[in-house]
Amino acid sequence: MGIYMDEKTEKWRVVYSYTDWSGVRRQTSKRGFRTKREARKWEQEAKLRMEASLNMTFQSFIELYEADRRPRVKASTWMIKDNIMRSKILPFFRNYRMSDIQAKDVINWQNGLMARGEAYTPDYLRSIHAELSATFNHAVRYYGLPKNPARYVGAPHKGARHEMQFWTRDEYLRFAEEMKSRGMYFYIFEMLYWTGMRAGELLALTAGDIDLDEGTVKISKTYHRMAGRDVITSPKTPKSNRTVTMPVFLCDEMRTYMRSKRGRRSGRLFPVSKYHITHEMKLGCERAGVKVIRVHDLRHSHVSLLINMGFSALAIGERVGHEAEKITYRYAHLFPTVQTEMAARLEVARDQEISNKNDSDGIRNGV
Numbered sequence: 001m002g003i004y005m006d007e008k009t010e011k012w013r014v015v016y017s018y019t020d021w022s023g024v025r026r027q028t029s030k031r032g033f034r035t036k037r038e039a040r041k042w043e044q045e046a047k048l049r050m051e052a053s054l055n056m057t058f059q060s061f062i063e064l065y066e067a068d069r070r071p072r073v074k075a076s077t078w079m080i081k082d083n084i085m086r087s088k089i090l091p092f093f094r095n096y097r098m099s100d101i102q103a104k105d106v107i108n109w110q111n112g113l114m115a116r117g118e119a120y121t122p123d124y125l126r127s128i129h130a131e132l133s134a135t136f137n138h139a140v141r142y143y144g145l146p147k148n149p150a151r152y153v154g155a156p157h158k159g160a161r162h163e164m165q166f167w168t169r170d171e172y173l174r175f176a177e178e179m180k181s182r183g184m185y186f187y188i189f190e191m192l193y194w195t196g197m198r199a200g201e202l203l204a205l206t207a208g209d210i211d212l213d214e215g216t217v218k219i220s221k222t223y224h225r226m227a228g229r230d231v232i233t234s235p236k237t238p239k240s241n242r243t244v245t246m247p248v249f250l251c252d253e254m255r256t257y258m259r260s261k262r263g264r265r266s267g268r269l270f271p272v273s274k275y276h277i278t279h280e281m282k283l284g285c286e287r288a289g290v291k292v293i294r295v296h297d298l299r300h301s302h303v304s305l306l307i308n309m310g311f312s313a314l315a316i317g318e319r320v321g322h323e324a325e326k327i328t329y330r331y332a333h334l335f336p337t338v339q340t341e342m343a344a345r346l347e348v349a350r351d352q353e354i355s356n357k358n359d360s361d362g363i364r365n366g367v
Contacts, residue, residue, distance in 0.1 A: 012039040058093040076224040106153045129155040165293040166301040178288040185280045187257040196302030196320040205269045240321035
């Protein structure tokens, strides 16, 4: 490596060599340092990264982590991970040496997040912690870090899970009535509420995904808006690949909508972003006088409706692209009759046992 002054810009640059993935030795440079001291500091960190030394800073390790992990995950997944890392984790751990980070440092970081009151929900705090823990796990597996300090601490437990928001059928129908004059958005909300699909899955739909004769919609992809571009990727999980049967009235509505798009049948059926849907939903809530919920809460509303209609967790999971165990775990509080039914059956079983015992005693006593 070498450090030089660029006379044209009056800034410093570091020239260094590295070996690429094919084993070829190459040379490149990093420019734009205001002082030689800044350039020297960057050079030292670059050497530690190339040597995979855990004396590097947490920020330097994140550069390695990104190089290792980013090519192996979907672009949309990395965007979420990167946002959490740069906004919630790096500000605290940036200048820590990887080899120096202890469990107590993780606790201090967690306490700082939780001190923000209601800024973060318990679920989101757990997601942030999971991202930090995944980073340390990577260092343990591939770079010789002795242990994962985040694993010893565990995820923060700030109160109970936040209460799930959803609309009753009557609330949704009031909302839908107000949306009938909003053209495409009425059909968007009808599809979201009556099929339970995710917003990204809906926004990725094309005319070829809808079979009106069979009354089905095929879900095999999802939509993201990334860096000002429309991006279509595979769905969230393998289980998300599914075919959903629509009620007859929804097929009729979609037939009407798709007829209005004749001549423009290529591309996405609903060429908007989630931002536009959220905006329309807030306006519709105000006009209908119903509580404001998130777009994703329409999916919760669909599940709660199916639970109320008596469908099993397995059947609901197949429809919405979730494992039955997740349906049971996430929506257990919406199964209101289960505990009562269990208690009633236990009561009957006990009474039957007592009755059988009394009958047996009577026979032995010659009664």
